[in-house]
Amino acid sequence: MHQLKRFSLILAAALMLSSCGRDEAATSSSTPSGETKAAAAPTLKLYVIDCGTMQADPARFRLQASEIATNVLSTPCFLVVHPRGTLVWDVGAVPDSDWMPTGSPVAHHLTLPDMSTRDLMLNKQLLPQLAEIGVQPSDVTYIALSHYHWDHVANANAFANATWLVRKVERDLMFSDEPPVTMPTWYSKLKDANTVLIEGDTYDVFGDGKVVIMSAPGHTPGHQMLYLRLPQTGDVVLSGDLYHFTEARELKRVPTFDYDQALTPVSREKAEAFLATSGAQLWIQHDSAQIASLKKAPQFYE
Numbered sequence: 001m002h003q004l005k006r007f008s009l010i011l012a013a014a015l016m017l018s019s020c021g022r023d024e025a026a027t028s029s030s031t032p033s034g035e036t037k038a039a040a041a042p043t044l045k046l047y048v049i050d051c052g053t054m055q056a057d058p059a060r061f062r063l064q065a066s067e068i069a070t071n072v073l074s075t076p077c078f079l080v081v082h083p084r085g086t087l088v089w090d091v092g093a094v095p096d097s098d099w100m101p102t103g104s105p106v107a108h109h110l111t112l113p114d115m116s117t118r119d120l121m122l123n124k125q126l127l128p129q130l131a132e133i134g135v136q137p138s139d140v141t142y143i144a145l146s147h148y149h150w151d152h153v154a155n156a157n158a159f160a161n162a163t164w165l166v167r168k169v170e171r172d173l174m175f176s177d178e179p180p181v182t183m184p185t186w187y188s189k190l191k192d193a194n195t196v197l198i199e200g201d202t203y204d205v206f207g208d209g210k211v212v213i214m215s216a217p218g219h220t221p222g223h224q225m226l227y228l229r230l231p232q233t234g235d236v237v238l239s240g241d242l243y244h245f246t247e248a249r250e251l252k253r254v255p256t257f258d259y260d261q262a263l264t265p266v267s268r269e270k271a272e273a274f275l276a277t278s279g280a281q282l283w284i285q286h287d288s289a290q291i292a293s294l295k296k297a298p299q300f301y302e
Contacts, residue, residue, distance in 0.1 A: 170222025
């Protein structure tokens, strides 16, 4: 209970200080000519980007096939557009360079470093979808990953010129000799990127309390979620991999491959307490039914 109260107080303080958080340090999002970049927006916007789906083995999530509606998981990407800059959150399960769209769903078979395999279905590449919005990788101010697993980092190298928001424990493991469940070559360029090492339970990205990164370790050491205060849609939390299935949330099942099996339930309890207090919606990023129901870029939520 003490941890839950501390977490809520920290986030409340961040929101209360939003009016003065980074006003003086805010950087302009204008080009040298003074014209506003395509990425800039007068109000907060959230774009949900189609980055495909994958087949999952329920046993890896301590679930039976009979307990879930489908074993298909979504692998979405997200773009947050704020008056002070842009943030990409999770960047896909397959690099754009590894496949070519055909106008129809494309099956992709992936072999991971441990020689395990995954079957994916892809529709659109990430970067062309950003271009359709008017955003190039060079326009992106920040990149943040919910965590370093392979299905969230595929196009990370494209954003190496952005500022990387990451927790030190996560970064250290990503560049260790044998990081598990990932593809290090897909994010190798982030090693030399301008980096902010996040400390504490929350990090207010733009200093106004509208885009807040929230610590939720367990799935990986530095796993995190993203809290958005959208003026029309309302408060939304992007889950990262706090849960993969709605059924896992209901049945309280922890994946077999979570880095800290005991810590995941603690992070879930804190998150559920925050959702109850704030009234925020939880968007389970891997829930294929929920993600399919959301409007996709170039449409947006605000």
